[in-house]
Every structure is written in C-alpha cells, then in structure tokens.
Amino acid sequence: MSFTIANSASFEEEIKKSRFQGIATPVQSEKDVKDFLLQYKNSTTTHQCWAWKIGHDVRFNDDGEPSGTAGRPILATIEGNELTNVLVLVNRWFGGVKLGTGGLVRAYGGCAGQTLLLAEKIELIPTQHAFLCCNFSEWAQLQYELHQYQSEYQEQYTATGVNIYCELKLDQIELLQKFLQNLTRGREHLKIIED
Incomplete structure (x- = not known):
C-alpha cells in the first residue's frame, strides 16, 4: 500500500x-x-x-x-x-x-x-484510463454508473452515440466491463488505454 x-x-x-x-x-x-x-x-x-x-x-x-x-x-x-x-x-x-x-x-x-x-x-489508489462508448439511449444509465464509481470522465458526442474517456480504480474495471456488456447486450467493450 x-x-x-x-x-x-x-x-x-x-x-x-x-x-x-x-x-x-x-x-x-x-x-x-x-x-x-x-x-x-x-x-x-x-x-x-x-x-x-x-x-x-x-x-x-x-x-x-x-x-x-x-x-x-x-x-x-x-x-x-x-x-x-x-x-x-x-x-x-x-x-x-x-x-x-x-x-x-x-x-x-x-x-x-x-x-x-x-x-x-x-x-494512493492505482487507476487506469479507459475508453468506452454507447448509444444515446444508453448514456443516462452509463453516466449514472460512472457517478456511482465516483469516476472522472469526459464524454464526446458523435453522430452515433457517446464516446467516454474515464479514469477507474483497478477494482472497478471488471465491474464496469460487465455493466457495459449487459447494457449494450454485448455490443460494446471497455478498452484500457495504456499510458
């Protein structure tokens, strides 16, 4: 620690x-x-x-x-x-x-x-930068989940949905990955951004 x-x-x-x-x-x-x-x-x-x-x-x-x-x-x-x-x-x-x-x-x-x-x-809690995206209809639920994790994030609106860059604690990555897959019915995956 x-x-x-x-x-x-x-x-x-x-x-x-x-x-x-x-x-x-x-x-x-x-x-x-x-x-x-x-x-x-x-x-x-x-x-x-x-x-x-x-x-x-x-x-x-x-x-x-x-x-x-x-x-x-x-x-x-x-x-x-x-x-x-x-x-x-x-x-x-x-x-x-x-x-x-x-x-x-x-x-x-x-x-x-x-x-x-x-x-x-x-x-000092280790964190990892991640990228994920969703449709506009899924954004409210995903945004709520990010608030629950107290994650800092930036959203970028595109023609097809929302791109999100966020910083997650290491123990949150797998949880958010599962949430995102359930929310998007397996269509989207969380991607780790290597520093």
Whole structure:
C-alpha cells in the first residue's frame, strides 16, 4: 500500500541559530518537481536541500552541505513514512554555529519529518484510463454508473452515440466491463488505454 500527501505543508524551526524551513508538496512528474523548485528558488537561503520520490524514482540534493547530510535524510523521512509522489524541500539560513555531520542529519531529517506530520496522508489508489462508448439511449444509465464509481470522465458526442474517456480504480474495471456488456447486450467493450 502506498501513500501520498493531499496538499502542501510547511514547518519552521531554529536549531543553534540556523533557521530551517521545510516545505512538502505532492508531485506527479519530474516536471512538477522542476516547476516547484523553480518557484521556490530563494537566493537568501544558505542551502536549499531537497528529496523526492515518484513511484520507484528518487532524487536528492545536498546543495553544498557535506555529502549525505541533507538530501539523503530527507529522502529517508519520505520513505520512512511510506510516501510516494512527494517532494520535500528544506531551506537553511546559516546562523553562525556549525552543527557537525550528525547535527545536520538530525536537523534536515527532523525538519522534513515535522513538515510531513503536518500534511494529510492519503492512500494512493492505482487507476487506469479507459475508453468506452454507447448509444444515446444508453448514456443516462452509463453516466449514472460512472457517478456511482465516483469516476472522472469526459464524454464526446458523435453522430452515433457517446464516446467516454474515464479514469477507474483497478477494482472497478471488471465491474464496469460487465455493466457495459449487459447494457449494450454485448455490443460494446471497455478498452484500457495504456499510458
């Protein structure tokens, strides 16, 4: 079971005169990561360290801190919370007191952890995109069924009926397939769209 966060969260703390600010946000792609990091680029910080995980892909950055003392502890916090599709950025404004290797690991990992505690954790439910079609006379019943599944969909009206593109939870695919076949008396089949 995988989890992500529902929305962005932030946390600030001071450790030995250095100010740390953590920001966590849900992300779906590397483009989301790049856009977020560009938006939150802050030249007043001493270090902007981050880590992200999307599925099995992970990246982290120490931004000038000693190797392994910032990005890796942030990533460890993400993975320790069983999260994916998450980016955590920790900004540091140096206060004049060196923290040492262990102190940096605790500061960055701790700030990331506190930030993630403030974010709402939600289960990441795998979905699949699908295509199906029906006659105009069948559309009301099919539309009702899609509402029951709380499925997001887009309909496209054609000369012969309605084409529907939808996103379904994996356990809904077989159920909707059976419903569609019963509704259309075997004429139509649900087609999975490969990403």
